[in-house]
Amino acid sequence: MKRPTMADIARRAGVSKVAVSYALNDQPGVSESTRASIKSIAEELGWRPNSAARALTGGRAQAVGLVVRRPARTLGVEPFFMEFISGVESVLAERSYALMLQMVTTQADEIEVYRRWWGERRVDGAFLMDLQADDVRIPAVRDIGLPTVTIGPPDVSGGLPAVWSDDGESVHEIVRYLAAIGHRRIARVAGPVDLAHTAVRDAALRDACRDADLAEATVIHTDYTGDEGARATRALLIAPERPTAIVFDNDIMAVAALSVAQELNLSIPADVSIVAWDESPLTQVVRPMLSAVTRDIPAYGARSASALLDLINGEEVGDIREGYARFVPRGSTCPPPARTTPR
Numbered sequence: 321m322k323r324p325t326m327a328d329i330a331r332r333a334g335v336s337k338v339a340v341s342y343a344l345n346d347q348p349g350v351s352e353s354t355r356a357s358i359k360s361i362a363e364e365l366g367w368r369p370n371s372a373a374r375a376l377t378g379g380r381a382q383a384v385g386l387v388v389r390r391p392a393r394t395l396g397v398e399p400f401f402m403e404f405i406s407g408v409e410s411v412l413a414e415r416s417y418a419l420m421l422q423m424v425t426t427q428a429d430e431i432e433v434y435r436r437w438w439g440e441r442r443v444d445g446a447f448l449m450d451l452q453a454d455d456v457r458i459p460a461v462r463d464i465g466l467p468t469v470t471i472g473p474p475d476v477s478g479g480l481p482a483v484w485s486d487d488g489e490s491v492h493e494i495v496r497y498l499a500a501i502g503h504r505r506i507a508r509v510a511g512p513v514d515l516a517h518t519a520v521r522d523a524a525l526r527d528a529c530r531d532a533d534l535a536e537a538t539v540i541h542t543d544y545t546g547d548e549g550a551r552a553t554r555a556l557l558i559a560p561e562r563p564t565a566i567v568f569d570n571d572i573m574a575v576a577a578l579s580v581a582q583e584l585n586l587s588i589p590a591d592v593s594i595v596a597w598d599e600s601p602l603t604q605v606v607r608p609m610l611s612a613v614t615r616d617i618p619a620y621g622a623r624s625a626s627a628l629l630d631l632i633n634g635e636e637v638g639d640i641r642e643g644y645a646r647f648v649p650r651g652s653t654c655p656p657p658a659r660t661t662p663r
Contacts, residue, residue, distance in 0.1 A: 324365040332361045383418040385443040387430045392423050399600035407621025431460045438466045445632045451476050451516040469628040474639045476516045481637040483624045486644040487517050488524035490613045493647045495528035498565045502655040507538040507563035509552040509573050549573025553580040564656035565593040571600045593653040608651030615645040
């Protein structure tokens with residue numbers, strides 16, 4: 321069926337298209353009875369405003385943007401993004417906003433997408449994720465005037481509003497627990513080294529090990545994929561002195577580690593304990609169930625979306641600190657073996 325237009329409404333109501341425009345945009349120029357009649361006819365015909373046309377005439381696009389610079393396969397299997405987006409959508413839907421999502425491979429591509437979206441008035445604002453130190457995207461979105469909320473540590477947000485969780489405190493809690501049950505050799509399979517939250521966790525791990533009087537932990541940086549997580553786990557478990565506990569920066573890599581342990585005829589947690597970052601259904605359906613840090617990720621997304629819409633509406637928006645991810649011990653952690661023989 322042909323999409324109804326303002327001209328269709330005007331013919332049905334017996335008024336001009338200008339009168340229809342006034343009525344549907346709640347502008348003066350028509351009587352209240354005429355406005356009510358026009359809106360009733362628009363509803364009956366199923367008319368909806370053309371967001372592109374509205375943007376071209378200075379209106380809002382009623383959409384916000386998110387560009388993700390990670391491998392597409394990571395987005396497809398890592399629950400964090402889907403849960404974050406579900407929280408964002410819960411707020412956007414209430415305000416009749418849409419989310420534009422695009423995958424890219426480089427920072428330059430990401431900046432170009434934001435410039436195109438803003439120049440074509442496709443979005444009213446955007447989220448920046450996976451912040452880096454001296455992130456070139458921050459001055460870029462400032463220069464074009466795009467309302468932007470960052471998801472990450474405020475010390476690298478360049479003054480843009482930041483929604484963040486204290487990853488450092490989560491790392492300290494994990495290490496305190498592992499040290500308390502007797503672990504002395506802890507390793508971490510981390511995310512990309514250039515990400516700001518990876519740097520926060522790296523520094524916190526060094527401090528936490530020092531506070532617990534442990535040797536400095538071995539850290540291997542990866543791209544968050546299961547393949548890279550498995551490769552890093554294998555390297556740690558065949559080392560001359562393997563760690564008695566390994567902390568993974570996401571759930572996918574922690575689950576991959578279970579297969580590597582089985583491949584090497586090692587038992588989880590009797591031979592090595594495993595901790596996953598961000599609890600998800602994956603961490604609970606495997607056996608043993610994985611010890612993990614947990615937080616309300618949909619709420620994280622919802623707070624981020626509310627902040628961005630407030631910013632778009634011209635309100636003052638400051639940094640928003642979400643509660644840190646808390647450690648939940650489960651079946652994949654226990655005290656280390658009484659004696660560990662170097663391999």
